[in-house]
Amino acid sequence: MDITASIVSHGHGTQVEGLLAQLAQTGGHRPRRVIVTLNLPEPGLTVRLRARDWPFDLDVTENAAPAGFGTNHNRAFERDGRHGASALFAVLNPDLRWRAEPWGAMAAVLETDPRAGAVYPVQLDAAGRRQDHERLLPTPARLLARHVLRRPAEVGEGQRPDWVNAAFLLLRRTAYAGIHGFDEGFHMYCEDVDLCLRLQLAGWRLARADGAVVEHAAQRASRREARHLLWHARSLLRLWRSPAWRAWRSGPTRIPDSSASP
Template sequence: MSALVDAVVVSYRSAETLRGCVEPLAAMPDVAVTVVDNASPDDSVATIAGLDVQLIESPRNGGFSYGCNLGAAEGAAPYLLFLNPDARIDAAALQHLLDVLRAHPEAGLVGPRLLEPGDELAFSRRRFPSNGSTFAQAVFLHRVWPQADWTDELVRDPAAYEHAGESEWVSGACMLVRREAFEAIGGFDERFFLYCEDTDLCRRMWDAGHSVRFEPSAVVRHVGGASSEVGATQAILARSRVLYARKHDGAFGARVHAMGVALGEATHAATAMSRPASRRGHMAAARAALSVR
C-alpha cells in the first residue's frame, strides 16, 4: 500500500539524535521514512540500523535544501514531512498537521508548536525579514521592544502560539508540506546551503497563492544536539540572509540588507569579547554578508 506521508530527515553529524527521531516515524502506518545522510563524518548511519527506512548516503554535503530535495524525490506520497534529526514528532501531532492541510485546501504547508527542553516554547512563528528588522536587531531594539512587529522576525508573544492560523513563515525544523504545491514551486532552493531555505520556501508558497499555517495542537519536541561547533555556522546564516534579500528584494535591497547584517554581526562581536569562538564567528559572518554578490 502506498504511503500517505513521505517523511524526510536530513542527517549530518546526528549520531546522538537520529535514531530517536526516526524510530517513532518508522513505526507509524502510512508513513514512509527516508533518511538522507549528507556525508556525515561520524557514525550517524549506524545508529538507525535495523529500522524500516530508506537510506540515501549522499556522496557530498550539499546542504540542507539539497538533502531535503534528494529525499523528497524518492517518494510519491501526497504529503511531505520535513523533520530535523534533533526533533521528535508522534502520531497524534502528525495527524493534527494532516487535518489542517485537509481542512484548508489553499494551504501549502503547516508547522507545529515547537517545544525546547524543559517544555520551553520555541518562537517558531516568524515574519519575513526586512531591512528595518535587520537594522533594529543590529542595535538590539528587539530586546527593548521584543513584541514589536518591526524589530524582529520572531513572533515573541506567547499568546500567538495558543491559536491556529496563518503565519508568514514557520520554522523548517518541522513542517508538513503538500507535495503538489512543493513540486509546483520547485522544492527547496539549493542555493541556501543552510538557513533561510524555510523562509524562502514559505515566501514562494505565498507568492504561488498558497497559505502557510501554524497549528498549536500539534506539538513537536526539539531535543537539541548541535551538528556544528560554536560560531561555525554564523557566516552561513549571514550569507543566506543576504542571498534571500537579493532573491526577493533585488540588488539594491540586498546591499542595504548586507550592511544591516554586517552591522549586527559587528555589534554582537563587541559583546562577545569573553567568548573568542563566538566573536570570531560573528566577524566571519560580517565579512560573509558583505561578500555576497
C-alpha cells in the same frame, strides 16, 4: 498515512535513531516511507538502521559529498517520486521529539483546508516554553531588534506569520513541486524563509496545527561558530536580493483563513 518524511543527518546519528524510534512507536498516524540522508559518513549508523525491521519503508542514502539543507530535501523529494510518490512530504529535523503523535492533527488541517500548502506544529523548547518559530519577514531593522535590542517576539497574538522554520513542515506534494522545492542556492539558513514566501506568493497558505505539539532542541549554531555565522550572512544577502523577498515586502498576497467569514 500517505506521507514520506525526509530526515537529514549531519553527524546526528543518535538523534536520528531516537526520532526513528518515536516514529516506529507511533500508531496508524505515521509516514509510510522515511528517507534518511547521511550528509556526512556514519557507517555505523547505516549498518544499524538497515539491520532493523521498521514499520515503515526506510530508505537510507549516503552522500558522496556534503550538500546543503535544501538540496538534501529536494533530492529526497525526487527519490520519493522515483519510488512511488506520497501525496504529502514532510521535512523533519533530527532533534525533534513529541509526547503525543502530531501527524493526525497536521494531516487533518490539510484535509479541511484545500488552500493550505504547508502545515506546521507548535514548537516548544526542552523546558516546555513556546519557541519563536513563527516570524515576520526578516529585515535589517527586525534583525537589529532581535539580536541587539533583545526583542525576539515578532508575531503577536492572532497575527499571521510571514514564515516559519523548517524544523517540521508537512507539505502537499503538489505545492512543493509547484515551486520546485527549496532554492538550492541557500547552503544553510533562510531557505525556509524563501520557501514559505514562494509558497504563499504561489497562492498557498501556511497553517498551524494547534493539536500538534513537538519539542525542538534548536541548535542556533550561527551564534557560536564563525562558519555558520558566515553562511547565515551570505544567506541573508541572497534572500534580500531575491524576487520573493522583494515581492513580499512590496505587498504580499495573503491567503485568508478558510474559517474566516466572507
